[in-house]
Amino acid sequence: MRRPGDPATLRSCEDDQTALPAWLVAQQICDTGTVACTVDPSGNPLDLGHETRLFTARQRIALAARDGGCRWRGCDRAASHCEAHHIDPHAQGGRTDIDRGILLCRWHHRELHHGGWRIIRQGKGEFVLHPPPGRGDPIVLTPRLALRCAWADLAPPPKRFRPGA
Known part of the structure; x- marks a missing residue:
């Protein structure tokens, strides 16, 4: 399983799966937050975390x-x-x-x-x-x-x- 912050965590565009530089991902996360999705080795979603990232x-x-x-x-x-x-x-x-x-x-x-x-x-x-x-x-x-x-x-x-x- 991959966890947020793990170097192997997928960092790619939603549309075409283009790889993105880590600094760009970090900037976007700071502005918008993330929702963690844990998957099994076959790519099947196991758990969809919740977002409490942004200030209300x-x-x-x-x-x-x-x-x-x-x-x-x-x-x-x-x-x-x-x-x-x-x-x-x-x-x-x-x-x-x-x-x-x-x-x-x-x-x-x-x-x-x-x-x-x-x-x-x-x-x-x-x-x-x-x-x-x-x-x-x-x-x-x-x-x-x-x-x-x-x-x-x-x-x-x-x-x-x-x-x-």
Whole structure:
């Protein structure tokens, strides 16, 4: 039997069974999830697992309330333009829980996966972004300033754009 994560797991297109590179499969799984199908040596399905991979709409609302948008330092993307990222890879047993997820815009989500970055969180502490080796020190990812201002009853930050001339 083949199990998810097993190097012998089938990675191919549905239409014509074209082989796909593992990095492309990993990217697609991160965006859409998987449904495990266990087969016997003859290819007969034995068990069809269930999908609990993606964050629900309610979980995404909770992430939006906590994060305020993309948590990558300096990014201004709103929560509605973000993807929920598992800080513990789901394929390696990571849970789809609010405390183990973080909002990242599509650009930074891809940068994280393809650029060698990783995010770590101890318990319910701060999210810490670790760059690839030799590219600097870890960075604490704080919630968006606008959200902190709204909750702390402080004056909002200045507008990003100037009115037209």
